[in-house]
Amino acid sequence: MNLVVNGDAESGPGGSAEPVTEVTGWAVPEGAPALIAYSLGNGYPGIGDPGPADRGTRFFSGGNSPRTALVQDIALPERGDAGWRYIDAGRVRYTLAGWLGGYATQEDGARLSVEFRDAQGTPVALSVLGPVTAGERLSRTALLERTATATVPPGARHARVLLVFTRSGSGTSNDGYADSISLTLHATGGRK
Structure with missing residues (x-):
């Protein structure tokens, strides 16, 4: 199960290239992202460009800000096969995944990270x-997994899942792109 809310x-x-101030499931501590429709055109990634095979109708971009950040703080499950007892025994693995990209020859980009923290909030x-x-x-508009x-x-x-879009050039659009963001947990080994 994907622990990230609205990772797609x-x-x-x-739905347009216009920046938004709120994104369902995410806090926006910096900048203003755009949630762009694949059908928009105008050089943005489209259905025919490299990207997720199971893509929906929209993807994230950095909007017009030089730097835009989206963040989600996720409580790890207390119980079950991926619960704290299994985590503390070293028997839970995670997979962080996302489709990240940009526009043509520009170096605008998106960076995705996950920071695990203990009960006191200390990064571990x-x-x-x-x-x-x-x-x-290959100098084309694309999202790569x-x-x-x-x-x-x-x-x-x-x-803490953090998605950061950075504009590297002097243009007005932050053409870092992202879609299909996920964080999943998987129990390893047998039950005790």
Whole structure:
């Protein structure tokens, strides 16, 4: 089960290139993202461009801000096969995944990270994905899948998912793009 709420940009306001101040499931501590429809055109990623096979109708972009950030703080499950007892025994793995990209030859990009924290809020582990460079995209408008998998650190009780879009050039649009953001937990080994 994906622990990230609205990791696919499908819920809430948006659909155009106009920035929004609120995004369902996410806090917006910096900048103003846009939730753009794949059908918009005007050089934005479309249905025919590289991206998730199961994409919905919209994706995230950095809007018009030089730097835009979206954040979610997620409580890890207390019970079940991915609960605290299994986490503290080192028997839960996580996968952080997202489709990240940008526009043509520009180096605007999106970076996705998860920071695990203990009960006091102290960081205990970090994974970072992206940004995807223009070279990795072969200088075309595209979103490419990036993933990281590792063991949830013992003592972790919360995960902070951070999605940051950065404009590298002098244009007015922040053409870092992201879609299909997910954080999933998987129990390993047998039950005790």
